[in-house]
Amino acid sequence: xxxxxxxxxxxxxxxxxxxxxxxxxxxxxxxxxxxxxxxxxxxxxxxxxxxxxxxxxxxxxxxxxxxxxxxxxxxxxxxxxxxxxxxxxxxxxxxxxxxxxxxxxxxxxxxxxxxxxxxxxxxxxxxxxxxxxxxxxxxxxxxxxxxxxxxxxxxxxxxxxxxxxxxxxxxxxxxxxxxxxxxxxxxxxxxxxxxxxxxxxxxxxxxxxxxxxxxxxxxxxxxxxxxxxxxxxxxxxxxxxxxxxxxxxxxxxxxxxxxxxxxxxxxxxxxxxxxxxxxxxxxxxxxxxxxxxxxxxxxxxxxxxxxxxxxxxxxxxxxxxxxxxxxxxxxxxxxxxxxxxxxxxxxxxxxxxxxxxxxxxxxxxxxxxxxxxxxxxxxxxxxxxxxxxxxxxxxxxxxxxx
Amino acid sequence: xxxxxxxxxxxxxxxxxxxxxxxxxxxxxxxxxxxxxxxxxxxxxxxxxxxxxxxxxxxxxxxxxxxxxxxxxxxxxxxxxxxxxxxxxxxxxxxxxxxxxxxxxxxxxxxxxxxxxxxxxxxxxxxxxxxxxxxxxxxxxxxxxxxxxxxxxxxxxxxxxxxxxxxxxxxxxxxxxxxxxxxxxxxxxxxxxxxxxxxxxxxxxxxxxxxxxxxxxxxxxxxxxxxxxxxxxxxxxxxxxxxxxxxxxxxxxxxxxxxxxxxxxxxxxxxxxxxxxxxxxxxxxxxxxxxxxxxxxxxxxxxxxx
Amino acid sequence: xxxxxxxxxxxxxxxxxxxxxxxxxxxxxxxxxxxxxxxxxxxxxxxxxxxxxxxxxxxxxxxxxxxxxxxxxxxxxxxxxxxxxxxxxxxxxxxxxxxxxxxxxxxxxxxxxxxxxxxxxxxxxxxxxxxxxxxxxxxxxxxxxxxxxxxxxxxxxxxxxxxxxxxxxxxxxxxxxxxxxxxxxx
Numbered sequence: 048x049x050x051x052x053x054x055x056x057x058x059x060x061x062x063x064x065x066x067x068x069x070x071x072x073x074x075x076x077x078x079x080x081x082x083x084x085x086x087x088x089x090x091x092x093x094x095x096x097x098x099x100x101x102x103x104x105x106x107x108x109x110x111x112x113x114x115x116x117x118x119x120x121x122x123x124x125x126x127x128x129x130x131x132x133x134x135x136x137x138x139x140x141x142x143x144x145x146x147x148x149x150x151x152x153x154x155x156x157x158x159x160x161x162x163x164x165x166x167x168x169x170x171x172x173x174x175x176x177x178x179x180x181x182x183x184x185x186x187x188x189x190x191x192x193x194x195x196x197x198x199x200x201x202x203x204x205x206x207x208x209x210x211x212x213x214x215x216x217x218x219x220x221x222x223x224x225x226x227x228x229x230x231x232x233x234x235x236x237x238x239x240x241x242x243x244x245x246x247x248x249x250x251x252x253x254x255x256x257x258x259x260x261x262x263x264x265x266x267x268x269x270x271x272x273x274x275x276x277x278x279x280x281x282x283x284x285x286x287x288x289x290x291x292x293x294x295x296x297x298x299x300x301x302x303x304x305x306x307x308x309x310x311x312x313x314x315x316x317x318x319x320x321x322x323x324x325x326x327x328x329x330x331x332x333x334x335x336x337x338x339x340x341x342x343x344x345x346x347x348x349x350x351x352x353x354x355x356x357x358x359x360x361x362x363x364x365x366x367x368x369x370x371x372x373x374x375x376x377x378x379x380x381x382x383x384x385x386x387x388x389x390x391x392x393x394x395x396x397x398x399x400x401x402x403x404x405x406x407x408x409x410x411x412x413x414x415x416x417x418x419x420x421x422x423x424x425x426x427x428x429x430x431x432x433x434x435x436x437x438x439x440x441x442x443x444x445x446x447x448x449x
Numbered sequence: 450x451x452x453x454x455x456x457x458x459x460x461x462x463x464x465x466x467x468x469x470x471x472x473x474x475x476x477x478x479x480x481x482x483x484x485x486x487x488x489x490x491x492x493x494x495x496x497x498x499x500x501x502x503x504x505x506x507x508x509x510x511x512x513x514x515x516x517x518x519x520x521x522x523x524x525x526x527x528x529x530x531x532x533x534x535x536x537x538x539x540x541x542x543x544x545x546x547x548x549x550x551x552x553x554x555x556x557x558x559x560x561x562x563x564x565x566x567x568x569x570x571x572x573x574x575x576x577x578x579x580x581x582x583x584x585x586x587x588x589x590x591x592x593x594x595x596x597x598x599x600x601x602x603x604x605x606x607x608x609x610x611x612x613x614x615x616x617x618x619x620x621x622x623x624x625x626x627x628x629x630x631x632x633x634x635x636x637x638x639x640x641x642x643x644x645x646x647x648x649x650x651x652x653x654x655x656x657x658x659x660x661x662x663x664x665x666x667x668x669x670x671x672x673x674x675x676x677x678x679x680x681x682x683x684x685x686x687x688x689x690x691x692x693x694x695x696x697x698x699x700x701x702x703x704x705x706x707x708x709x710x711x712x713x714x715x716x717x718x719x720x721x722x723x724x725x726x727x728x729x730x731x732x733x734x735x736x737x738x739x740x741x742x743x744x745x746x747x748x749x750x751x752x753x754x755x
Numbered sequence: 756x757x758x759x760x761x762x763x764x765x766x767x768x769x770x771x772x773x774x775x776x777x778x779x780x781x782x783x784x785x786x787x788x789x790x791x792x793x794x795x796x797x798x799x800x801x802x803x804x805x806x807x808x809x810x811x812x813x814x815x816x817x818x819x820x821x822x823x824x825x826x827x828x829x830x831x832x833x834x835x836x837x838x839x840x841x842x843x844x845x846x847x848x849x850x851x852x853x854x855x856x857x858x859x860x861x862x863x864x865x866x867x868x869x870x871x872x873x874x875x876x877x878x879x880x881x882x883x884x885x886x887x888x889x890x891x892x893x894x895x896x897x898x899x900x901x902x903x904x905x906x907x908x909x910x911x912x913x914x915x916x917x918x919x920x921x922x923x924x925x926x927x928x929x930x931x932x933x934x935x936x937x938x939x940x941x
Contacts, residue, residue: 051502054498054501055502057494058495058496058498058499058502060495061491061492061495061496061499062499087488092650092653092654092657093573093653093654093658095657095658095660095665096657096661096665098499098503120506122503122505122661122662123503123504124502124503157504218916219916222829222830225572233653234653235650246572248579249579290721291650292650293651293721294645294646294649294651294721295720295721296650296718297718300481332720332721334643334720334722334723335721337724337727337938338721338723338727340936341936342936414934416726416935417572417576417652418576418580418646418651418652418724419724419935421652422651512781512783512784514784515784515787544806545807545879545880545881546806546807546810546881549806549810549814550810552810553797553810553811553814553817556814556817556818557817559817559818559821560787560821563821563824563825564783564787567783567824582821582822582825585821586822589818606881723938726935727936727938728938729937729938730937730938730939731938734939
């Protein structure tokens with residue numbers, strides 16, 4: 048027992064941090080990332096990998112429920128902190144470590160819960176089995192045709208799960224479909240965005256994108272009262288998230304470090320040159336180009352039709368082009384170029400830039416593989432902390448097309 | 450001449466495997482920006498302690514038998530690979546078909562990774578598992594051809610013979626393409642660096658998305674062990690085995706293994722993820738013709754010599 | 756002694772996991788039970804000093820079963836393989852045939868008077884195997900390989916829903932359009 052205690056205390060020196068960002072929680076997230084980096088804490092890929100759950104910003108009622116699901120999926124020893132602004136972050140991280148080291152309290156926590164994640168949620172994205180359509184016409188389940196012998200349909204399915212529905216796939220076969228909810232919390236994911244997808248294999252067949260009700264905050268990135276260089280920092284932040292997803296954590300680390308130094312003082316002479324160097328490095332990387340090219344192509348004129356302005360429209364191309372566009376514009380902004388509109392673009396035809404990006408998500412991700420869809424969404428990076436976005440993009444009544 | 454090592458050498462070899470795993474993890478932590486070597490020394494132990502005390506997660510209607518078996522298998526496969534490697538003049542298992550042994554063990558990973566992803570009964574790990582099979586279909590033929598090259602050069606599938614054949618001229622000189630392809634394939638079956646797609650961040654951790662505690666520790670340790678096994682295997686295949694001045698042959702084998710291992714580990718910081726759907730075309734359209742040409746060159750060399 | 760014990764252990768594993776294919780309720784377990792059965796057979800071959808054949812059996816079968824698992828699950832009713840199911844078709848008939856042929860073969864193996872060994876095993880069995888397959892039968896091999904390869908390519912071409920005109924346009928001069936583009940961008 049003493050050994051366990053010592054191991055727990057030793058391990059608590061380097062907990063994995065899972066950041067859950069609610070719309071409006073941007074400053075809290077930035078501060079948490081900065082302090083975690085200073086302490087050498089790694090970022091968690093998902094709840095299974097996490098020790099500390101940090102909720103950045105104030106969750107709405109719906110998001111609070113999603114936070115609880117994520118918290119349930121974190122295996123103990125675990126601790127949870129709530130970050131509202133940037134100032135309280137160091138204290139909160141200390142509290143988190145203290146909670147992790149408190150072995151009796153952790154024991155109590157472990158005793159009080161059923162095995163972690165017994166609810167069947169993947170946490171990262173709740174896989175709602177109950178959502179699977181049970182109303183199959185009986186003729187649809189012709190076993191003889193499937194050639195798998197006499198399966199007994201009267202038997203209860205393990206875990207109370209439902210049978211999957213079937214639909215034609217892109218190769219003309221009739222295969223099972225799975226409904227999966229991406230978001231509202233995933234690593235490197237636009238805060239509060241939810242995309243309901245229908246999958247066959249890992250190919251997205253249908254998608255609905257919407258924002259969950261946000262806090263009252265307006266977008267922190269576009270706040271004119273903020274420090275100069277916020278535009279550059281916003282683009283570096285988006286680029287860092289995309290690089291993280293693209294599996295190049297070293298470049299993502301550089302981008303985040305640069306973002307923070309820009310926010311500290313945008314006029315530091317060397318920063319613009321460093322951003323330029325990062326841009327050149329990213330542009331040169333063959334493996335990155337192989338991974339991202341031809342994914343989510345969005346020609347400029349198509350973007351205009353969809354009401355998209357900003358970097359996504361100016362990039363005039365695929366995910367790789369949008370990444371380079373962010374880095375180019377970040378460099379330009381540091382050199383004094385005044386960008387047009389907000390960081391995501393400007394209002395077109397009564398829709399904010401982020402609304403237009405969200406509306407474009409289904410068009411771009413349908414037909415893509417799941418991982419590709421995530422990269423495409425990260426390359427659009429809508430900012431839901433825009434009050435207008437949260438007000439007008441309501442959750443669709445019920446997405447029952449699946 | 451390579452001799453069969455006594456039975457007590459088996460735990461020694463296992464110890465060496467684990468020690469090299471720790472070294473690889475430390476090196477990786479040291480490469481991660483913002484931390485010196487002193488800080489990095491603690492990292493693997495902190496990670497291990499953390500995962501040992503962490504609760505093991507379960508999911509609804511999971512398949513514990515396959516899930517847990519898959520997790521352990523990576524480490525077992527790596528140990529079996531190391532068993533046939535000659536360390537200088539000693540080997541645990543002097544198989545007459547050591548090269549094929551390595552290949553067969555590597556194929557066991559197809560099953561191991563797939564059942565690990567399957568067992569969790571969750572969408573992300575299953576997609577990760579399928580991704581590994583797609584990746585495996587791309588790298589496996591490359592690996593087979595890369596393994597055949599040195600065997601062809603030596604006229605034997607026995608690693609001791611392959612190693613002995615290189616006295617004077619290492620195979621890495623005559624078959625550089627096969628060496629590079631072999632290293633790429635080691636990265637691919639170790640799920641490392643540009644080939645970490647099955648456990649990629651874009652899938653929220655993929656195969657590992659639902660694993661915590663000891664289950665996760667075993668898979669992560671297994672990855673390092675596979676890197677070590679691959680590096681150890683490259684030494685008798687391409688780098689002359691224990692050949693070298695001054696030091697005893699066993700030490701030269703270890704030193705060369707450490708150098709290859711360092712190279713493999715460093716790849717992680719250097720490259721972005723090579724997504725399997727993209728790697729497939731690269732491997733089949735560019736990689737296979739290249740490695741076939743390499744085999745042609747080796748065959749001509751062998752014919753010219755005899 | 757140890758070899759005998761290992762032989763029996765592996766033999767029983769092979770039979771038991773082969774039977775388990777029909778007893779387990781999940782498609783994934785059934786597939787990998789079959790793989791375990793093959794691996795045990797491969798290991799028995801290793802015990803018989805047939806190193807190459809034993810390892811190739813393991814290699815081929817595990818690879819095959821892994822890919823088969825994907826297709827089995829893709830085409831079955833229940834993707835999770837969660838539905839308790841049975842793998843029998845015509846249970847009584849199948850049982851009779853399976854058990855009957857096992858008994859006949861096992862009885863044959865036990866009852867046939869095996870001849871005494873003449874001569875000694877060659878030093879390198881793998882070499883001899885290679886010469887046995889390749890040496891005098893090289894012409895056959897050279898004929899069969901292209902035919903097999905052509906069959907694979909032919910069936911793929913027939914099965915593929917999209918041809919080069921779909922990819923490159925009617926004049927084959929467009930950039931490739933694929934649902935999921937490959938790495939070379941051709």
